[in-house]
Amino acid sequence: LYLEDLYVSPEHRGKGAGMALLRQLARIAVDHDCGRFEWSVLDWNTPSIALYDSLGARPQSEWIRYRLTGDELHALAAQARPLDPQPCTPAP
Secondary structure, eight states: OEEOOOOOOGGGTTTTHHHHHHHHHHHHHHHTTOSOOEEOOOTTOHHHHHHHHHHTOOOOOSOOOOOOOHHHHHHHHHTSOOOOOOOOOOOO
């Protein structure tokens, strides 16, 4: 299970909302036989990192996140050939 972003409004922080959400997501992962539950956190977010560490979650060092935006995104997109508008055929 991959969690893109967990955001708790400032007025609800420190009251268990984030923990409750993580528990429910862990339950979903287990119920659906997911082999893991992963998410990202910004390196400056020390309160969240401390919470995740306390759960037994461990940071992953094998992956490096990349982002392409702005002019570079448009330049790469401009290099793509137009797609042929062929209808999708269902698998047999």
